[in-house]
Amino acid sequence: MSxxxxxxxxxxxxxxxRWYVETVLRAELADYTPVGGCMVVRPYGWAxxxxxxxxxxxxxKATGHENMxxxxxxxxxxxxxxxxxxEGFAPEVAWVTHGGSKELxxxxxxxxxxxxxICTLYRDWLQSWRDLPVLINQWCNVVRWEKRxxxxxRTMEFWWxxxxxxHETHAEAAEEVERMLGCYRALAEDWLAMAVVAGRKTESERxxxxxxTVSIEAIMSDGLALQSGTSHHLxxxxxxxxxxxxxxxxNTLQHPHQTSWGLSTRIIGAVIMAHGDDRGLVLPPRxxxxxxxxxxxxxxxxxxxxxxxxxxxEHIERAxxxxxxxxxxxxxxxxxxxxxxxxxLRGVPLRVVLGxxxxxxxxxxxxxxxxxxQQVLPLDGLEARLPGLLDEAQATIRARSEALLAERSRExxxxxxxxxxxxxxxxxxxxxxxxxxxxxxxxxxxVHAVTVRCLRADxxxxxxxxxxxxxxxxxIALIARAY
RNA sequence: CGGGGCGUGGCGCAGCCGGUAGCGCGCUAGCUUUGGGAGCUAGAGGUCCCCAGUUCGAGUCUGGGCGCCCCGACCA
Numbered sequence: 075m076s077x078x079x080x081x082x083x084x085x086x087x088x089x090x091x092r093w094y095v096e097t098v099l100r101a102e103l104a105d106y107t108p109v110g111g112c113m114v115v116r117p118y119g120w121a122x123x124x125x126x127x128x129x130x131x132x133x134x135k136a137t138g139h140e141n142m143x144x145x146x147x148x149x150x151x152x153x154x155x156x157x158x159x160x161e162g163f164a165p166e167v168a169w170v171t172h173g174g175s176k177e178l179x180x181x182x183x184x185x186x187x188x189x190x191x192i193c194t195l196y197r198d199w200l201q202s203w204r205d206l207p208v209l210i211n212q213w214c215n216v217v218r219w220e221k222r223x224x225x226x227x228r229t230m231e232f233w234w235x236x237x238x239x240x241h242e243t244h245a246e247a248a249e250e251v252e253r254m255l256g257c258y259r260a261l262a263e264d265w266l267a268m269a270v271v272a273g274r275k276t277e278s279e280r281x282x283x284x285x286x287t288v289s290i291e292a293i294m295s296d297g298l299a300l301q302s303g304t305s306h307h308l309x310x311x312x313x314x315x316x317x318x319x320x321x322x323x324x325n326t327l328q329h330p331h332q333t334s335w336g337l338s339t340r341i342i343g344a345v346i347m348a349h350g351d352d353r354g355l356v357l358p359p360r361x362x363x364x365x366x367x368x369x370x371x372x373x374x375x376x377x378x379x380x381x382x383x384x385x386x387x388e389h390i391e392r393a394x395x396x397x398x399x400x401x402x403x404x405x406x407x408x409x410x411x412x413x414x415x416x417x418x419l420r421g422v423p424l425r426v427v428l429g430x431x432x433x434x435x436x437x438x439x440x441x442x443x444x445x446x447x448q449q450v451l452p453l454d455g456l457e458a459r460l461p462g463l464l465d466e467a468q469a470t471i472r473a474r475s476e477a478l479l480a481e482r483s484r485e486x487x488x489x490x491x492x493x494x495x496x497x498x499x500x501x502x503x504x505x506x507x508x509x510x511x512x513x514x515x516x517x518x519x520x521v522h523a524v525t526v527r528c529l530r531a532d533x534x535x536x537x538x539x540x541x542x543x544x545x546x547x548x549x550i551a552l553i554a555r556a557y
Numbered sequence: 558c559g560g561g562g563c564g565u566g567g568c569g570c571a572g573c574c575g576g577u578a579g580c581g582c583g584c585u586a587g588c589u590u591u592g593g594g595a596g597c598u599a600g601a602g603g604u605c606c607c608c609a610g611u612u613c614g615a616g617u618c619u620g621g622g623c624g625c626c627c628c629g630a631c632c633a
Binding site: 094097101162165166187216218220221222227228232234279281289300301302303304336337338339340341369371372373374407408409410411412413414415416427429430431432439 | 558568569582589590591592593594595627628629630631632633
């Protein structure tokens with residue numbers, strides 16, 4: 075929490091829990107480095123990213139893409155060819171000016187994204203329509219010199235995947251754009267248990283150099299939106315600028331149609347803020363680094379019960395070795411309550427409390443992180459039930475997120491209605507929208523800090539009057555405050 | 558680039574009118590504890606952001622520098 079001018083934070087003060095949660099999560103997930111704005115990701119945070127990354131990587135490969143790697147440095151002359159693109163990224167490019175002590179003749183950009191270098195290389199690699207489609211993906215880090223940073227959401231260096239494809243036709247590229255947004259949606263919904271809205275970006279939020287951009291917008295627990303994955307149709311903007319041409323089926327030279335799509339470590343910030351509560355993280359079991367934490371409880375005056383607990387712990391550990399990411403908290407000298415709090419803070423989906431009292435009847439207590447639901451189950455056969463319990467926890471988290479989205483959604487028909495909708499709390503407002511820049515400005519001016527997040531893919535206005543100008547509108551806009 | 562605020566053990570802070578640095582958490586060791594964030598005891602840990610000045614004496618006063626954070630504009 076942001077300190078100063080507030081009173082000292084002590085264990086007795088009201089702010090202690092908030093401070094403690096934040097301090098511990100920074101110690102466990104990620105923190106800023108001494109270089110302002112850069113992020114260091116700690117093992118627990120990185121494990122969460124790895125599981126997320128692996129899930130997405132599987133989908134990317136399943137849709138026919140291959141991974142490869144492009145260079146970190148991009149010569150200035152290559153970066154500068156697509157006018158709108160370079161204009162959009164120029165303010166946030168980091169430059170390398172020296173190699174060792176020698177000043178370089180041409181500065182090198184640290185990649186903020188790789189369209190330019192990829193286009194440069196593929197110019198020579200593409201000859202014929204038979205070389206298409208090109209379906210490639212890169213996992214890497216990129217740098218954008220941000221003025222203001224927020225951990226995970228906007229850091230100067232971040233990790234992501236960027237997919238890049240070239241296609242014979244505009245329509246085929248358009249299908250690709252939708253297909254990959256669909257992967258992001260599946261990742262968000264099925265793996266990360268987040269409720270999202272998919273749609274097309276307005277002109278002002280379109281990727282620099284793209285024909286159009288589609289995104290998924292996730293809802294955070296405070297009602298704010300977070301753009302969590304984007305997919306761009308680049309048309310022939312780059313292939314023209316970079317002079318990429320193939321001989322077509324009709325024996326004429328054609329510029330291929332291109333797409334790019336990316337999803338970054340920002341998604342980890344989304345998971346934290348979508349599901350977390352006052353006691354810390356709530357992680358979806360499918361990506362949680364630790365899915366089940368076992369807390370053994372023994373008494374020093376009950377060696378017999380202690381031995382039984384030890385045996386039970388070893389049994390469950392062995393029985394789940396290949397099926398569940400289960401860990402036992404064997405730390406000595408720490409009381410159970412502290413262990414509960416410790417793992418709740420880290421978002422572990424299930425806690426198995428294994429104490430002599432329950433065990434005397436052959437039982438254990440299982441507690442679910444997301445809602446505290448508690449049940450007493452027989453130790454016997456527990457290993458077989460855990461996967462199902464994890465699935466239930468996953469579904470519960472997802473349902474809670476969907477319920478929040480439904481609860482915070484509003485239907486709005488004019489600017490007054492928009493103001494009323496935002497009067498008490500941040501909401502996801504849906505309204506007919508003509509998609510003209512001047513109307514977007516009116517929307518932004520009507521309510522502090524709101525933006526048109528996207529034009530919903532799943533709904534049409536069918537001529538209903540635009541909320542800002544009253545003209546017949548095509549789109550339903552999602553209007554929200556965003557991170 | 559505008560508007561605020563702050564630099565004191567690992568973290569969060571106190572330190573008035575100048576007198577040689579303190580509190581809580583954390584950490585280390587020991588004992589006692591263990592079904593919801595333990596207790597006691599004993600320890601370790603600080604060029605008080607930097608430089609210059611005033612002074613017998615500067616964390617404190619003066620001047621200059623550096624760094625960081627928050628709120629805006631910009632962005633995944």
